[in-house]
Amino acid sequence: MAMYEHDVLVIGGGGAGLRAAVAAHEAGADVAIVSKVHPVRSHTGAAEGGVNAALHEDDPWEDHAYDTMKGSDFLADAPAVDIFAREIREEVIQLEHWGMPFSRDDDGTVSQRPFGGLSFPRTAYAGAETGHHMLHAMYQQVVKRGIDIYEEWYVTRLAVTDHDEVADRQCHGFAAFDIATGEVAGFRARDGVVLATGGAGQVFKHTTNAIANTGDGAAMAYRAGVPLEDMEMIQFHPTTLPSTGVLITEGVRGEGGRLFNSDGERFMFERGYAVEDGELASRDVVSRAELTEVAEGRGVDDDHVYLDMRHLGEERIMDRLENIVHLAQDFEGVDPLEEPMPVKPGAHYTMGGIEINEWGETVIDGLYAAGECGCVSMHGANRLGGNSLAELLVFGARAGRAAAGEDVGTPEIQVGPDPDAEREDPDWPIEPGEISGGPPDVTPNDALVDPVPVINSAVEAETERIDSLLVTEDGVSQAAIRSRVQDAMGEHLNVFREKSGIETALKEIGAAKRELPNLHVTDTSRTFNTELQHALETRNLIDLAEAIAFGALAREESRGAHWRKAHQERKDEEWRKHTMLSWNDGDPEMWYRPNILESEIQEYDPTERSY
Numbered sequence: 001m002a003m004y005e006h007d008v009l010v011i012g013g014g015g016a017g018l019r020a021a022v023a024a025h026e027a028g029a030d031v032a033i034v035s036k037v038h039p040v041r042s043h044t045g046a047a048e049g050g051v052n053a054a055l056h057e058d059d060p061w062e063d064h065a066y067d068t069m070k071g072s073d074f075l076a077d078a079p080a081v082d083i084f085a086r087e088i089r090e091e092v093i094q095l096e097h098w099g100m101p102f103s104r105d106d107d108g109t110v111s112q113r114p115f116g117g118l119s120f121p122r123t124a125y126a127g128a129e130t131g132h133h134m135l136h137a138m139y140q141q142v143v144k145r146g147i148d149i150y151e152e153w154y155v156t157r158l159a160v161t162d163h164d165e166v167a168d169r170q171c172h173g174f175a176a177f178d179i180a181t182g183e184v185a186g187f188r189a190r191d192g193v194v195l196a197t198g199g200a201g202q203v204f205k206h207t208t209n210a211i212a213n214t215g216d217g218a219a220m221a222y223r224a225g226v227p228l229e230d231m232e233m234i235q236f237h238p239t240t241l242p243s244t245g246v247l248i249t250e251g252v253r254g255e256g257g258r259l260f261n262s263d264g265e266r267f268m269f270e271r272g273y274a275v276e277d278g279e280l281a282s283r284d285v286v287s288r289a290e291l292t293e294v295a296e297g298r299g300v301d302d303d304h305v306y307l308d309m310r311h312l313g314e315e316r317i318m319d320r321l322e323n324i325v326h327l328a329q330d331f332e333g334v335d336p337l338e339e340p341m342p343v344k345p346g347a348h349y350t351m352g353g354i355e356i357n358e359w360g361e362t363v364i365d366g367l368y369a370a371g372e373c374g375c376v377s378m379h380g381a382n383r384l385g386g387n388s389l390a391e392l393l394v395f396g397a398r399a400g401r402a403a404a405g406e407d408v409g410t411p412e413i414q415v416g417p418d419p420d421a422e423r424e425d426p427d428w429p430i431e432p433g434e435i436s437g438g439p440p441d442v443t444p445n446d447a448l449v450d451p452v453p454v455i456n457s458a459v460e461a462e463t464e465r466i467d468s469l470l471v472t473e474d475g476v477s478q479a480a481i482r483s484r485v486q487d488a489m490g491e492h493l494n495v496f497r498e499k500s501g502i503e504t505a506l507k508e509i510g511a512a513k514r515e516l517p518n519l520h521v522t523d524t525s526r527t528f529n530t531e532l533q534h535a536l537e538t539r540n541l542i543d544l545a546e547a548i549a550f551g552a553l554a555r556e557e558s559r560g561a562h563w564r565k566a567h568q569e570r571k572d573e574e575w576r577k578h579t580m581l582s583w584n585d586g587d588p589e590m591w592y593r594p595n596i597l598e599s600e601i602q603e604y605d606p607t608e609r610s611y
């Protein structure tokens with residue numbers, strides 16, 4: 001059985017993975033990236049609008065930190081927010097030195113535009129293709145350093161020791177299969193594995209996320225014992241094209257684009273949703289406003305609203321937003337130079353994720369996470385646009401350094417089980433966790449501790465799982481199971497949520513779980529078998545959908561992106577805390593960790609949030 005070995009293995013070749021790999025390499029490690037899509041096809045490449053950093057002399061980093069904390073609806077953790085706002089400035093300058101072609105002002109300085117929830121024009125950009133250029137600039141750094149890349153390898157299972165206490169477990173590597181050949185192999189990390197597997201937007205049908213964004217890393221870490229944090233916090237972006245979910249960047253509104261209802265009202269101002277910032281209020285505020293307009297009969301076709309940028313003029317649009325013109329033409333058949341674009345909210349960003357500290361460390365020794373799959377937490381209940389590309393730079397670099405063995409001292413943010421934690425004993429409408437009767441489960445390995453046997457056992461289990469999927473004769477398709485989950489999530493876990501709807505969604509998720517053991521893969525080939533890959537991803541989508549719905553059901557308040565019909569106010573006394581979900585060897589447990597409003601540098605006052 002093939003075994004590949006490196007000091008640090010980074011799973012994911014998006015922005016977070018590339019940044020982590022470069023940092024680990026600079027720290028002296030032999031690094032490799034393992035990615036199910038070619039790195040430059042990672043979803044970071046779809047990012048349009050920009051990356052936030054307090055670069056201007058009139059823009060102190062503390063203001064960026066405050067905007068981020070306020071945007072999070074005071075659920076973010078202060079140490080993470082402060083580190084982020086301070087360190088991103090150097091990261092963006094370094095990116096510029098690496099050749100990132102930022103758009104520039106006439107005097108040659110990097111242009112920065114306004115973005116939602118920011119108190120200063122702080123978003124640096126490269127036209128409306130910021131992520132694409134960023135990914136390429138970083139990929140070149142990876143190639144230049146000779147970092148190994150296993151591209152189109154799909155990681156299916158972490159190789160983690162079987163200690164009873166999660167905090168005693170150790171991650172030695174993982175099992176993965178080569179999408180081109182179907183070969184299952186072991187990967188051993190001598191020092192650390194960094195999960196940089198991106199978000200889980202595919203849990204929802206109407207999403208801005210690529211088909212590859214199935215939350216694999218978060219699901220694998222969860223089942224290996226790492227708690228998931230604040231999974232109910234899903235961001236719905238207010239401007240997606242109705243027929244496909246393709247994103248229209250917030251940069252359109254940053255440049256002055258306006259939202260209108262069917263009565264021609266600029267409703268953000270005229271209907272009082274955000275009388276100061278209007279269209280540039282935080283995303284959760286704008287998404288709720290749009291759907292309220294639709295619900296009250298002022299939407300277009302009972303479905304969407306309009307986003308108009310014609311008044312900006314063709315020259316400015318083609319200079320700064322050309323990509324948007326092509327996206328609207330190609331995916332919606334609308335020419336935004338001539339007419340307004342139809343837009344509605346779509347699932348966009350996973351604020352929650354794998355519990356990590358400010359060095360990307362999880363509770364499992366040797367296992368790290370960075371980027372959208374992680375939750376440090378700096379986005380809390382709502383991420384600000386432009387803060388994700390920024391996050392993956394800062395915390396990608398930190399995770400890479402830590403995985404390479406750099407001494408990180410005593411972190412301010414704690415991870416792992418807390419014996420004194422407040423626990424929830426929920427009345428869940430379905431049996432949580434384990435899927436019985438399905439393919440071999442993905443728990444740690446029995447009574448194994450040494451690296452090679454742990455990895456071999458993971459490879460054997462995955463070989464068996466894949467073989468069993470390829471010989472089924474009849475059953476349900478992964479597409480049918482996926483749709484069942486996505487439809488339920490889209491209907492009941494969207495912008496507006498209520499108890500009965502969440503319970504209905506959970507019952508649908510339960511039904512999907514029961515169908516999973518009957519999963520049937522029609523393509524039995526081992527070469528580029530995308531159906532097999534989607535079948536393996538479906539398990540991850542189900543586990544994450546369940547975690548999102550459990551969190552949403554438990555959180556009886558409205559905060560940031562999470563809105564509950566019967567609990568429309570933010571309840572700080574009771575709910576200024578992170579929702580934690582531990583797999584607990586297949587019998588999930590919910591508990592809470594208080595959020596942190598005080599860092600070594602400053603303390604944040606959780607005031608009422610208005611824009």
Ligand SMILES: Cc1cc2nc3c(=O)[nH]c(=O)nc-3n(C[C@H](O)[C@H](O)[C@H](O)COP(=O)(O)OP(=O)(O)OC[C@H]3O[C@@H](n4cnc5c(N)ncnc54)[C@H](O)[C@@H]3O)c2cc1C
Nearest residue numbers: 012013014015016036037044049050155198371372388389
């Ligand atoms: C359309 C769109 C526009 C956006 N615009 C902006 C913006 O302007 N500014 C901003 O700050 N943020 C933006 N965001 C958010 C931001 O782009 C993402 O949060 C960020 O790029 C995620 O980076 P990542 O490296 O964590 O994940 P990704 O870039 O998604 O990369 C994930 C990687 O993990 C790999 N992977 C996943 N699972 C496996 C597996 N099982 N085995 C092996 N490899 C695996 C994939 O191959 C991929 O390489 C946008 C998001 C979207 C969807």
